[in-house]
Amino acid sequence: MDWDKLRIFHAVADAGSLTHAGDTLHLSQSAVSRQIRALEESLNTTLFHRHARGLILTEQGELLFDATSSMLKRIDAATARIRDSEEEVFGELRVTTTTGFGSLWLAPRLPKLYEKYPDLNIDLMLEERVLDLPMREADVAIRMKEPSQADLIRKRLMHIRMRLYASPDYLAQNGAPESVDEMYQHRLICQNTRSAQVHAGMSLVQELMTHDIGSTLTVNNYFGVLQAVISNLGIGVLPDYIIEDFPSVVRVLPDVESVEVPVFLAYPEELRQSKRIAAFRDFVQDEIIAYRRTMRAKEEA
Template sequence: MDWDKLRIFHAVADAGSLTHAGDTLHLSQSAVSRQIRALEESLGTTLFHRHARGLILTEQGELLFEATSSMARKLEGASARIRDSEEHVFGELKVTTTVGFGTLWLAPRLVKLYEKYPDLKIDLMLEERVLDLPMREADVAIRMKEPSQSDLIRRRLLNIRMRLYATQEYLDHAGTPQGIADLIPHRLICQKANQPQVAAGARLVQELMSQNITSTLTVNNYLGVLQGVLANVGIGVLPDYLTADNPRLVRVLPDVESGEVPVFLAYPEELRQTRRVAAFRDFVLEEIQAYRRQQSENGTA
């Protein structure tokens, strides 16, 4: 089977258009069309249904696209390993994690990684949706639960809990709750229980809301919750890893917290030897160790 024709087929299937595939491949539409027809003739089957709005893969085309996608991922991994030298780490690394952890813990620390590897390009994708690592939607993930795919390398980084925090200024003005029922006159800042978040955090929010708290501020990410707390708007439900970088946070009701949430670093087996992945993994582990030391010294672990 002609490798060049397979490359062109993969580009067309991925783009859903001869024109867009041609732009990517720097070929004319007619040249792309000829290669697809030749591939279909060599296989004795039709690979695309042709519609006015574009191309749709046939059942046979889906099978071939699955095979070329697997080939593309393996070639990309091999290319990355070849490009990476023992001394030099460079190129793009796609990292995915949650909005809260990525914005509030990871991003502020990346300057240290760039200082060590100035030619590295990080594509940081922050969303609650779990991206598919084996399908290479991302290279590395930091997730708030253990990955389910068997072909991933995973490393447990730490356990976190959702807890209640306020500023001392707020507590001096509004009073410090001594029990969960004392939260009723305070303003609770949190994510809604039905918003995408870790289950343990949602359960804690549900428990707090059952106290019939009269005033709330709900925000769809922890960055907004943190800003509300630091602005003395009320008492917020926040992950405990924030205390390392926010000394103004004062814990409220030490007996009230969520269950443990495990945090995992994961990446595909095929990227095990990739220098970019190894550099990022080692950086995160070093930062976690520094975070743990700081928590231990502050007595907040």
């Protein structure tokens, strides 16, 4: 089967338009249309439903699009391995992690990585959905549980816990609860238990909700919870890794916390020799060591 035709088919399916695909491929609409027609004739099938709003894949087209998507991801993986220099770190590195960890812990530390490797381009994908690393949806992941996908290299980085925090101004105005039973006097800020999150955080919130709570503010990520806490809206359930970068928040009810949540770094086995992966892995490990050292010093103070 002609790869050029498959490449053009994939671009059309992705864009949903002959014109937009032609712009991406630097081909005229008529040239793209001829290639699609030739591909349909060679397969003796219809790949697109054509209507005023654009092009929609037929069932046969969906099957072919799945195949070309897999092919392109494998080509991307091979290209990444080929382009990895033995001496230099450069090019794109797609990193996925949760919204909270990525925005509150990882992103503030990335200037150090860019300072060391100015030719590295990070594509930071923050979402709770677990991306498929072997299928090249991302190059490396930092996740709050051990990845279950096969053919991955995994490294446990640290563990975190969900705890209760408030701003000094909020506590000065409203007082600090001495037990969970006194939470009826306060507003609890937390992730909605229906939103995607680590199970330990959800369990802690569910346990708190069994008590009499004054009022609640729910947000779908920890960045929003932190902003609400800083804005003096109440007492928030937050991961303990925020403390180093936000020392103004104060821990409330120190006996209340979640179970340990492991943090793992993972990447595909086929990228074992990648210089970009190695640079990012070493950077994260160094930052984790510095983070642990800071936390120990604060606990001993």
